[in-house]
Amino acid sequence: MSRVRVLVGTRKGAFVLNADGTRDKWDVSGPFFPGWEIYHMAGSSADPDRLFASQSSGWFGQIIQRSDDGGATWEPVGNEFKYDGATGTHQWYDGTPHPWEFARVWHLEPAPDDPDTVYAGVEDAGLFKSTDGGQHWAELPGLRTHRSGPSWQPGAGGMCLHTIILDPAHPGRMYAAISAAGAFRSDDHGQTWEPVNRGLRSEGIPDEDAEVGHCVHRLAMHPARPEVLYMQKHWDVMRTDDAAGTWHEISGNLPTDFGFPIGVHAHEPDTVYVVPITSDSHHFPPEGKLRVYRSRTGGDDWEALTHGLPQEHCYVNVLRDALAVDSLEDCGVYFGTTGGQVYASADAGDSWAPIVRDLPAVLSVEVQTLS
Amino acid sequence: MIRVVLPAHLRTLARVNGEVELPVEGEVTQRAVLDALEARYPMLCGTIRGHDGGPRRAFVRFFACEQDLSHESPDAPLPAAVAAGTEPYLIVGAMAGG
Numbered sequence: 001m002s003r004v005r006v007l008v009g010t011r012k013g014a015f016v017l018n019a020d021g022t023r024d025k026w027d028v029s030g031p032f033f034p035g036w037e038i039y040h041m042a043g044s045s046a047d048p049d050r051l052f053a054s055q056s057s058g059w060f061g062q063i064i065q066r067s068d069d070g071g072a073t074w075e076p077v078g079n080e081f082k083y084d085g086a087t088g089t090h091q092w093y094d095g096t097p098h099p100w101e102f103a104r105v106w107h108l109e110p111a112p113d114d115p116d117t118v119y120a121g122v123e124d125a126g127l128f129k130s131t132d133g134g135q136h137w138a139e140l141p142g143l144r145t146h147r148s149g150p151s152w153q154p155g156a157g158g159m160c161l162h163t164i165i166l167d168p169a170h171p172g173r174m175y176a177a178i179s180a181a182g183a184f185r186s187d188d189h190g191q192t193w194e195p196v197n198r199g200l201r202s203e204g205i206p207d208e209d210a211e212v213g214h215c216v217h218r219l220a221m222h223p224a225r226p227e228v229l230y231m232q233k234h235w236d237v238m239r240t241d242d243a244a245g246t247w248h249e250i251s252g253n254l255p256t257d258f259g260f261p262i263g264v265h266a267h268e269p270d271t272v273y274v275v276p277i278t279s280d281s282h283h284f285p286p287e288g289k290l291r292v293y294r295s296r297t298g299g300d301d302w303e304a305l306t307h308g309l310p311q312e313h314c315y316v317n318v319l320r321d322a323l324a325v326d327s328l329e330d331c332g333v334y335f336g337t338t339g340g341q342v343y344a345s346a347d348a349g350d351s352w353a354p355i356v357r358d359l360p361a362v363l364s365v366e367v368q369t370l371s
Numbered sequence: 372m373i374r375v376v377l378p379a380h381l382r383t384l385a386r387v388n389g390e391v392e393l394p395v396e397g398e399v400t401q402r403a404v405l406d407a408l409e410a411r412y413p414m415l416c417g418t419i420r421g422h423d424g425g426p427r428r429a430f431v432r433f434f435a436c437e438q439d440l441s442h443e444s445p446d447a448p449l450p451a452a453v454a455a456g457t458e459p460y461l462i463v464g465a466m467a468g469g
Contacts, residue, residue, distance in 0.1 A: 035380055059430040059464045060380060060418040076384065076414040080422045 005368040009038030012360035016071040023346040042108040043368045047115035054105035077134035084141040091153040100124045109164035121161030125178040140190040148212045155179035167226045180215035199247035218320040222269035232262040250299025261323035266331040270298040275318040284315035308352035321364035336362025374459040385412040399454035402445040434461040
């Protein structure tokens with residue numbers, strides 16, 4: 001019987017949640033690395049027992065942990081993230097030039113075909129790659145050194161590269177997203193990059209439809225239809241049908257189009273999930289009601305999913321890497337909150353129940369579907 | 372032997388309990404002690420100072436013999452009591468936050 005493993009990164013450690021395919025009863029293990037921030041954990045689809053975790057601390061810096069037994073035991077691997085060549089400058093919050101400084105790894109993306117290859121998106125924005133299971137990391141500097149790099153500015157959370165998507169149908173094509181620079185695409189395995197932000201409009205930057213400067217919060221793709229991507233921007237939910245050549249807005253009837261995560265149903269490329277948040281100055285859901293919104297039409301037409309979610313006095317946030325889906329026949333959807341709850345739905349979002357209620361603030365949720 | 376006390380998070384990371392005892396060849400300086408520490412526990416590289424012996428991380432402090440040695444040259448000799456192993460070299464996570 002299939003089973004699922006949910007990898008939860010929190011402000012104070014990592015947790016691994018296991019269930020069989022019914023997703024009724026959960027075994028909760030952790031905290032691993034207690035007291036450390038776990039920005040992200042990810043498993044290799046080439047070897048599902050190989051997991052990576054980004055462990056960091058304001059005191060002691062960055063650690064990368066690796067498990068080869070599905071999260072039962074962990075070993076620290078390489079943690080040196082050295083930018084390639086001259087680091088140059090980007091803009092600081094006040095507009096002055098600021099040298100690139102490594103702060104932490106926000107996102108780990110294992111390659112689908114090789115358990116030893118994994119990409120890391122870091123703050124200050126850069127893309128690194130390891131081909132030896134995380135022991136050594138080398139930057140793919142073409143992104144950071146793009147001609148627009150000196151004009152990039154950090155978002156409120158730092159200038160982070162938080163999204164890495166590998167196109168399964170076009171070898172060498174990959175996407176990255178940076179707050180607050182925007183979305184970028186490479187067609188040569190990450191060697192060179194171009195901004196792909198045409199159609200985005202962002203109030204609050206001098207040129208609303210500039211080539212870069214957009215605060216993209218998250219991208220999502222369905223692997224069966226890789227030319228379509230969905231985006232949760234700071235404000236606006238967006239879609240492209242031509243591999244990010246142009247974007248158009250699909251916010252439709254959402255109560256607010258501010259938010260962080262966005263995800264796609266495992267078997268329905270037109271079924272999309274977002275978690276609307278009141279605004280960038282109120283990082284909590286509208287009306288104190290925690291609602292996931294689902295579109296079954298690829299955007300514009302959204303329905304609120306509320307069954308099992310708190311519908312009063314709820315003021316948590318759901319961060320950009322904290323929503324994921326499994327690929328069981330009845331697609332499961334999972335998300336974690338800054339209040340420490342991890343909610344699961346075994347019926348594509350129709351109904352929800354918490355797996356755990358009282359973890360530290362959840363930074364990331366990933367799901368592995370295991371046979 | 373040089374006695375080194377690590378902060379709790381780094382003891383967990385290095386999987387040690389209590390003090391660490393390290394042999395240090397030649398003059399006992401902060402750099403020599405940290406080099407020996409990282410050679411035995413490579414997972415600590417980058418957590419106390421930059422890789423390749425880079426500068427001390429901002430929220431890490433070095434104490435010994437009731438002195439703050441954080442701003443001393445990494446190549447200055449440590450107090451004789453540390454070199455003799457009668458006093459420990461303390462690596463401390465600075466108190467920060469609320």
